[in-house]
Amino acid sequence: MSRLDYLIETLNKWAYEYYVLDNPSVEDREYDRLYDELKKLEEQTGEVRFDSPTRRVGGEPLKGFTRHKHIGRLYSLDKSVSFDELDAFFARVGKATDADEYTVEYKFDGLTMCLTYEDGAFVRATTRGNGVEGEDVTAQCLTIRSFPLRIDYRGTLEVQGEAVMRLSVLEEYNKTAKEQLKNARNAVAGAIRNLDPKVTAERKPEILFYNVNYMSEGSLETQTAHFEFLKKNGFKVFPFLRVCKGAEAVRAAIGEIEVGRRELDVLTDGAVIKLNDCAVREGLGYTDKFPRWAMAYKFEAEERETTVTNVVWQVGRTGKLTPLAIVEPVELAGATVKKATLNNFGDLTKKDVKIGSRVLIRRSNEVIPEILGAIGHTEVSEDIPKPEACPFCGSAVEEVGANLFCPNKYCRPRIIGKIEHFAQKDAMDIEGLSEMTAGQLHDTLGLKQCSELYSLTAEDLARLDGFKDKKITNLLNALQKSKTVSLDRFIFALGIDGVGKVAAKDLAKEYGSITALSSADKEGLVSLENIGEITAEAICGWFADADNAEEVNRLLSAGISPTLAAKAPADGVFAGQFVVLTGTLENYKRSEAGKLIEERGGECQSSVTAKTTLVIAGEAAGSKLDKAKKLGIKIIDEATFTEMLFNK
Numbered sequence: 001m002s003r004l005d006y007l008i009e010t011l012n013k014w015a016y017e018y019y020v021l022d023n024p025s026v027e028d029r030e031y032d033r034l035y036d037e038l039k040k041l042e043e044q045t046g047e048v049r050f051d052s053p054t055r056r057v058g059g060e061p062l063k064g065f066t067r068h069k070h071i072g073r074l075y076s077l078d079k080s081v082s083f084d085e086l087d088a089f090f091a092r093v094g095k096a097t098d099a100d101e102y103t104v105e106y107k108f109d110g111l112t113m114c115l116t117y118e119d120g121a122f123v124r125a126t127t128r129g130n131g132v133e134g135e136d137v138t139a140q141c142l143t144i145r146s147f148p149l150r151i152d153y154r155g156t157l158e159v160q161g162e163a164v165m166r167l168s169v170l171e172e173y174n175k176t177a178k179e180q181l182k183n184a185r186n187a188v189a190g191a192i193r194n195l196d197p198k199v200t201a202e203r204k205p206e207i208l209f210y211n212v213n214y215m216s217e218g219s220l221e222t223q224t225a226h227f228e229f230l231k232k233n234g235f236k237v238f239p240f241l242r243v244c245k246g247a248e249a250v251r252a253a254i255g256e257i258e259v260g261r262r263e264l265d266v267l268t269d270g271a272v273i274k275l276n277d278c279a280v281r282e283g284l285g286y287t288d289k290f291p292r293w294a295m296a297y298k299f300e301a302e303e304r305e306t307t308v309t310n311v312v313w314q315v316g317r318t319g320k321l322t323p324l325a326i327v328e329p330v331e332l333a334g335a336t337v338k339k340a341t342l343n344n345f346g347d348l349t350k351k352d353v354k355i356g357s358r359v360l361i362r363r364s365n366e367v368i369p370e371i372l373g374a375i376g377h378t379e380v381s382e383d384i385p386k387p388e389a390c391p392f393c394g395s396a397v398e399e400v401g402a403n404l405f406c407p408n409k410y411c412r413p414r415i416i417g418k419i420e421h422f423a424q425k426d427a428m429d430i431e432g433l434s435e436m437t438a439g440q441l442h443d444t445l446g447l448k449q450c451s452e453l454y455s456l457t458a459e460d461l462a463r464l465d466g467f468k469d470k471k472i473t474n475l476l477n478a479l480q481k482s483k484t485v486s487l488d489r490f491i492f493a494l495g496i497d498g499v500g501k502v503a504a505k506d507l508a509k510e511y512g513s514i515t516a517l518s519s520a521d522k523e524g525l526v527s528l529e530n531i532g533e534i535t536a537e538a539i540c541g542w543f544a545d546a547d548n549a550e551e552v553n554r555l556l557s558a559g560i561s562p563t564l565a566a567k568a569p570a571d572g573v574f575a576g577q578f579v580v581l582t583g584t585l586e587n588y589k590r591s592e593a594g595k596l597i598e599e600r601g602g603e604c605q606s607s608v609t610a611k612t613t614l615v616i617a618g619e620a621a622g623s624k625l626d627k628a629k630k631l632g633i634k635i636i637d638e639a640t641f642t643e644m645l646f647n648k
Contacts, residue, residue: 004045007038008052065135068124070114071158072214074131077272078290081298083251089295090247099280103223104242104253105210106261107270107296110164111189113207115147117157122149127192139197146206148234155217159235161209163188166265169204184267209235219584222276243276254297270298279582282590283605288501303362305375306330308355311384313391317417318497321387321397321404323348325371327361332369337361340369345386346402356381409547415442418495422450426501427493428482432475440464451554453479483559490514490562494552496542498535506531512564514552518543573644574602579614580628583621585638596645608633616641
């Protein structure tokens with residue numbers, strides 16, 4: 001071993017002991033002595049290895065962040081704030097599987113990170129972003145010493161963790177900082193998303209890892225295996241992971257966390273509950289936003305008292321009027337709060353909120369706080385009158401239950417909200433059509449309908465502030481590109497009340513065309529899994545409106561061509577088969593194998609039932625294989641599976 005190799009190996013070992021194990025084996029001065037020697041040797045030789053600790057020094061400020069697409073999507077978690085809500089989660093899982101072994105871990109309040117490795121070497125760090133892509137923050141993360149630059153695993157790997165700033169580090173930082181940092185969460189987010197890596201280094205963030213997001217070779221069967229894999233490869237994990245059998249054990253583990261969190265040096269706001277068995281997870285799958293096999297349990301949000309100074313009314317794309325309270329500034333959960341929401345006029349009345357009232361507000365996550373209720377009035381407190389007219393267009397409001405609505409479809413905020421919804425990424429994906437641009441299109445060009453977007457010309461757009469040749473061309477190209485859209489996204493883009501992305505997919509799959517959907521009856525709609533009676537009524541009412549029907553025709557006439565995803569062939573090799581995958585397949589990830597089966601007409605199941613017709617068994621197949629044998633279900637190995645796939 002060369003001296004260079006020895007220095008790098010030794011320094012990385014000492015850093016691992018110090019930053020990950022919290023158990024240093026040498027004094028700081030000894031580490032510094034070898035580090036200085038390594039730095040001089042690298043300067044002399046011109047050789048800097050990819051895993052050299054000298055790379056962990058902040059470089060020059062960046063000009064900006066680039067976007068990077070994750071290999072595997074990083075989902076957020078659905079949240080519960082009570083044991084009743086958590087029990088509902090257990091009930092949903094219980095309907096789909098008999099598995100009831102969960103893991104419980106701390107939910108840390110920081111910035112979610114995704115780190116990528118190739119052939120054992122660290123290559124990239126990104127923020128979570130929207131879950132599909134995030135910002136490349138490699139230069140910033142290289143200053144963080146709590147993750148390895150080299151690991152034993154070979155192949156492509158993505159690991160997920162939470163960047164945090166210890167409370168003690170924050171306190172120490174603020175002693176000498178020119179600008180005080182208010183809380184650890186904002187401090188670490190500002191550190192990672194700062195263009196100057198030296199700022200990152202100064203704030204001394206660290207990353208606590210909890211998930212393997214993607215691995216090109218091999219698989220991990222359980223959440224506990226995820227933790228063991230991370231520890232084995234030198235990643236820092238928080239030393240709390242409870243394996244719980246059933247709901248009662250989960251509640252007990254949450255109780256441990258709620259008590260223990262008050263003694264931690266890290267900001268935490270809850271617990272994370274996951275099914276332990278990864279095969280069962282894949283069977284349960286995901287909603288549009290969340291995994292169906294995991295849940296975050298959030299502890300009680302922070303509350304503060306303040307005074308309401310005014311109430312203004314907002315109008316959304318559906319016409320609903322929502323009161324927004326202006327309050328005296330107050331510090332809450334690390335932020336200065338100046339506004340707070342109320343659901344509707346009925347909510348305002350129920351909570352006895354008046355101008356001048358002393359109210360209790362609560363802030364959870366990164367949303368505008370809500371008013372919980374009034375706790376006192378003064379002699380000058382004033383009742384808030386029920387609006388009789390829309391504050392934007394002056395139309396007489398309509399009252400439906402506790403809600404007030406502006407009936408004018410052409411009210412400015414309704415039009416802008418409608419266009420913004422239509423253009424969003426998950427709908428028509430018209431890049432460059434922001435809320436501000438929607439406002440300009442309405443105010444300058446008089447645009448009132450989404451269909452009018454497709455008749456815009458370069459001359460029209462040139463009249464808008466800030467629109468030059470390149471921006472004009474980009475928007476026109478985006479509009480043209482949006483004409484080819486999947487049916488489910490087109491349905492979602494229409495903005496039918498209650499129809500989210502998941503419901504839109506169900507509707508597209510069931511009805512196959514916008515024409516068929518427009519003729520759907522309530523009974524047929526309610527029979528679908530994600531469509532309730534209220535949403536069914538909203539769908540029927542929307543298409544029954546002559547203006548809406550005409551708008552759909554205009555959109556189709558403009559060249560929009562909603563397409564349905566290709567159906568699996570009825571004569572596919574797995575047509576009519578209900579298939580269970582178990583064990584480890586050498587040449588396929590379970591998700592990949594499942595997709596191949598479905599593309600060929602089959603339907604994948606998470607567990608063996610009387611309905612199962614075929615089991616594909618890989619290495620180390622366990623209880624599912626045993627059950628299949630008892631039920632007399634056909635069983636094949638990976639080689640036979642491959643032959644069936646490719647008709648060999």
